[in-house]
Amino acid sequence: MFDITGYYEAHSLANVFELLKEQPTARIVAGGTDVLVKSRARVTGFVETPLIGISRVAEMKGVIMADDGTINIGALTTFDEIEHNKIINQNMPLLSQAVSLVGGPQTRRMGTIGGNVCNAGPAADSAPALFTYNAVCEICSATTTREVPITEFYIGVGKVKLQPGEVLVKFKITKQNYQGYQGYYIKFAQRAALDIANLSCAALVKVTENKIQDLRICFGAAAATPIRMPAAEAYGLGKEVSNDTLTTIGDYCLQDTKTIADWRASKEYRDHLVTVLPVRALALALKDGE
């Protein structure tokens, strides 16, 4: 049972800001795969409130490669579009692989990458990949535009650095952040579909002559926000690829994860998986998947 007091549909980005001004208490809704779930669950802030629909705002949609090779992903691009987009498939396959694992087909057709990030769930499937690609968020208000690296965008569970009146418009990934990398994403969940990760791990690595030139690892659901692994990444730099190296990288991850114990899993089990998943993700990344 939804408790929505009105619905206003924006037809352009400028119109979004106008509507936000007229309806300061409104929630922005794109695919609705989080907002409507929260509304039904009567989560504070999602009941007795109007919605501003942005699904038809053309400026926030689609994937474009700029002349300098920077890939721009509109916040309203759906998981399904990203999974099948040529630019993403060719240059950022880790991201298309990750979003192909979101929920089920219906959710992937409706849900958007911007919504996935702004909802700020610790287990969001698109986030670890965006973290490893060093994506930058472009945030607009009626009068301003600013850029925030995604690694600095999260504040906590359900919280990102958006001010009232601001909208996340797109992600930008520069060429040097995707070119020459290999990646793999492991979603550790109880089911093969329609599930949320108990722990997830994106690994992105650049290897030449069997030496790790660059290494980026990001976990989902290992802390209140998606989290990169600076200790493991620093350790791995310059190392020869070997089973020992990968295993040690896995162990180093425990220095940065902040897992908890709850009814879904013990801390011991989660920490054990923290050491296992990056090893597997890196091995699979270097094999170009299974």
Add this chain to the structure above:
Amino acid sequence: MGTNEVVGHSEQRWDAIAKVKGQAQFTGDFPFKNLLYGKILRSTIAHGRVESYDISEAEKVPGVVKILLPEDLPQNKYSTAGHPWTLIPEKQDIRDRTILTRDVRVYGDDIGAVIAKSELAAIKALEKIKVTYKEYPVYITPQQAMADDARRIHEERDNVLASSKVGFGDVDKSMAEADYIIRENLSTSVQQHVHMENQIAVAYQDADQRWTCVSSTQIPHICRRIIAQAVGVSWSKIRVKKPFIGGGFGNKQDAVVEPLVVAMSMACNGQPVQLALTREESIAYTRTRHAIDYNFAIGVKKDGTITAIDCDVISNQGGYASHGHAIGGKGGTFINAIYKMDSLRYTAKTVYTNIATAGAMRAYGMPQVVFALETVMDDAADKIGMDPIDFRMMNRRPDGFYNAMSNVKQINFKVGECLEKGRKEFEWDKKMAASKQYKTGVKRRGLGVAAFSFGTAVYPFGLEVAGARLILMPDGCFKLMLGSTEIGQGADTALSQMAAEAIGVPFKNIIRDSFTDTDIDPYDTGAYASRQSYVTGFAVKEAAEKIKAKILTRAAKMYDVRTEYIDIIDGNIIYMPDGERLATLEDIAMSSYFDMKDGKTITAYSSVNIHQTTYASGCTLAEVEVDMETGRVKLLSIMNVHDSGKIINPLIANGQVEGGMAMSIGYGLSEGIRYSKEGRPLNNNLLDYKLPTTMDLPKLEHAFVETDDPLGPFGNKSLGENPTVSPAPAIRNAVKNAIGIGINTLPLSPENVYEHIQAQQKGDVQNV
């Protein structure tokens, strides 16, 4: 058998097109003028008493019509369990609840209700009701509830609400004769039905001033009785109508919402009120499969002979008795049904606790006891170094065994044939040899098997009655009226095939109805115990034979031939000596309606009381791969083999088998309601309750050992529940075969398996 051969064919289910086109009307689809919406005020503690309610703010919510407290509604004690009524007082279900209560026994107990003009208004009002409680200690496990100082959950009854002991022989002596005694503790999880359509009912006062309840129930006639007892009116004052149903799996064999919704309408001068549970309510606050703890021992000789089985059962009932001890107390008969032994002891206790009330769920206690039996059987085979299929084969009961515990002669009992067929078709030996390559390293493979026996309907433990009515229509079609319940399983289609077969007409000549209506349809107790194709099958057969005799008598008169020379074949009246068609059925029907002199419509009615049963059986074979680092079990292949007599409709039977296998795979690997120590359910939603998706399931292979059961109405015996019995233990045994560790707690989730691997690596003793 007739000559039409409608039975045994994959006729398209009669409601398939309606369901695909969206024409099938479910309870929530019917429009009612001035419909009101009810919502239940649920306790936020699991054990205690409501000291006060403050409804002043809630009453101000626009649209609120009424707020009901326990004392506003009838105080009759009743049971929600959908058993046939019995005239023997001591066999009646325990009546331990009122429609609403101040005494809280489970988290989410029904402590009040709101009726409003919209569902949203009712929800908003609920949020504004303030409740203060006196809290009591919460008992999650039977062990806690049985402690010396434990408080009674129901004042009038001990927390051990029933206990029983059955068996034969001298178990201690037989155990002493064994070379090995394998004794293990096992525990099963709280599984939930998660039927697609949540509980929903609408009640109103009809023109004749009686009360109609439209409900998604498996048991319309029993439901009428329970409503009448709960609200305190005579039984005929209640009329229950069941439209299309989106599944039940036993959960709708309890009258969970119907008494309250009728009481709500009574409180509103008969205005229609709808009570529709949410998914979260349906998972947490309706019924579950009993979690059962077993201490299970098998005495076995080195040559494979079983000397004794000793089983002690503690069944977690939750807050209310519901089906009670009928589940925990059930297993002994079916252990005796499947394996030979010198002595058997089966002791069982059913214990109130403060978790959700357990009730009927598909296969009614059998998945639990077969998990225990087949686990320990498998470990016994390992102990003596015998192939697990050979061990079961040598110990199986032979066809024709007389089971003294149930007074049933097990005619046509084919568990051995199932095991043999399974071994061959699953390619057990080949897969077993191949799995030997995967006994080291991260990914390890193994195979497992489990067998079972299964009853058909509930005789001799309970009443088995059913009825059917057939009306010959002017065009030679027949209206088939049944009190049995189509709940998605395909019963109406199978029963229509039986009618067509017995009369001698094509399947399309039988017309069914989506509704079962207690005012109109014959008395039948409903959908449970895999009974309808058997018990209602007899009723259909009898009605069909009666109407056929009437048609032939009329035709004989019309065409001046002796009745024994004519028959109905494919809808025609055939003169058998030379095969001449004398008339179409339509000719006879038209004459029966419109002949000036002899017009007299043709109908037939049957009412049967079936004093027999027939035991079915079957087995599951499973192949798994276990990830030693994460504990994840991947099911590589699985096959069920069923001895269920004649298969009435292969397509529908396949659906039943595949659905049952999926349900048991979930039971084995991922499902279970979890509770906080305060008794609050933690995962009552479709994200956190891990029902497997199609992507989690391998191909659900299955085979039948098909026979014409001499005691079945059409050679058939039970099938609906059977597929849910043996997959979970087969998976458990396959995991053991893969990793060398027997895991006796369900489900075998990754963390559970990982912890067992860790415990073994640290040298902890397993299975104690």
